[in-house]
Amino acid sequence: MADHPERDEITGRYTTGHEWDGIKELNTPLPKWWVWVFYATIAWSVVYSVAYPSWPAMAGYFGGLTGWNARSALTEDLAEARDARSEWLTQIAAKDVPAILEDNTLRSYAMRGGEVLFKENCAPCHQTGGAGAFGYPTLADDEWIWGGAPEDILATIRYGIRDQDNPDTRINYMPAFGDDWFTDEQIEAVAGYVYALSHGEAPAEGPGQALFMQQCVSCHGPDGGGNAMLGGPPLNNRIFLYGGDKEDIAAQVRNPTHGVMPPWENRLSDEEIKQLAVYVHSLGGGQ
Amino acid sequence: MSLIKHHKLLETNVFLLVLGIFVTVAVGGLVEIVPLFSIKSTIENVRGIRPYTPLELAGRDIYISEGCYNCHSQMVRPFRDEIERYGHYSLAAESKFDHPFQWGSKRTGPDLARVGGKYSNEWHTRHLIDPRSVVPESIMPGYPHLATTPLEYGSIAAHMKTLDVVGRGEMYGPVEGAYENAIADLEAQATPGADTDALVARYSDFAYGPDRAEDETTTMALGDLDGNPDVITEMDALVAYLQVLGTMVDFTDYDETRKAEWIR
The missing domain is CATH 1.20.5 (Single alpha-helices involved in coiled-coils or other helix-helix interfaces)
Structure with missing residues (x-):
């Protein structure tokens, strides 16, 4: 600075010229490479603030000479991804699900896409590979509550089941037969009949059989084969959503549990729903 | 020099x-x-956004007190991979009634900004009681006590008033009858078969403003949410909160080029 710094006798280096109680400090400047990198970052910040959105203004902000912003960059990114898939996606959009199933190449593309979508959106309830869980139907077998044809699966995914807000949702309610409808003995009898039916040993007559024919056949079918139009599940096999023991069946007759599936029409695109329908249809039991 | x-x-x-x-x-x-x-608000005012109903607000308190934010963020960032997984990126307006906001910075679990409507109420309840009963690979702890703990909501109106102070009088203040009916609204939302018309109308009026169409109603989870219709539990409240996350804005109606008319 103003006065000439003195040279330290022992090291031969200059001091900073500061002195505290007789102690002097050696002048050790920053390495030249560091200083130049520092200057470079300052220069870069100027370039950056000119090129990209930076300075706030009284109304709005300076948008930068390149015109970049996060939302338009995202739009481009999404469009690019769509373009890359457009060869398949346009075909999926144009065809209905049965036609996609017949086209081998298109089907394998839809299967891959459907698998990814299934893992993210469907597996939490229906489990990996559609294995199903208590209260969540197995999709890998050939028993369908609301129908296993491609268009049925598509409609179920699109509109959901018993959704409180979707006007097109699939909906049915089994009456709670325990509410002043059946006596305990009658519930016992009909549960016994259904249990026997599920084991292929249904008696040809009896109180359970009579009640079943009166109250249950309209949805579950005279032979217990179910009715996919009304969403009445088949009862003539051992696939049960809420347990197949006699007590489980009685509980379901008394006060049925009604499952809910969310509609996906607003959450997934039409092409995505079709891919899912192809995937679910191909899990094992598509009709 | x-x-x-x-x-x-x-x-x-x-x-x-x-x-x-x-x-x-x-x-x-x-x-x-x-x-x-020089700007009145830095947040775009988006159609459909409303404050939480009393039940959702109580659920939000449980979300915070149980520390859900330690593992779950609530912010879909504007990147392709996030949008393909979670849905439309989060808007600033979607957090405008969150004090404090729940954006988070750590995702041990998935982002929850758009979890509303993705699963059934029954799934949420089962998952919160025992996560591995539905997601075998999950590392989330169970919260079974929520299903057995009755919700304490006597002070919900006072809580809403406090939030309104934080929100500079723009939160519950403009919702007509929000405080007087807070407890009735909370009970109506969580009771199966209850008359929820007043509750839905109150919050729909705010969400869609004066140009609200007759049949335009805001989405909220109604009825018995936790499978136990006898008591309003903390589980009811938390499920109501989770089910509304990210559902207020109708993105099927959104497109960048019409932004000006969409944002009011």
């Missing part, structure tokens, strides 16, 4: 040094803060 010569003056005079520091910091503050004085 005269500037450097005078630097000694700054370094040796405490008063001048403090003055110099103040001026330097003030410049940074002025550039960043002053332009904001």
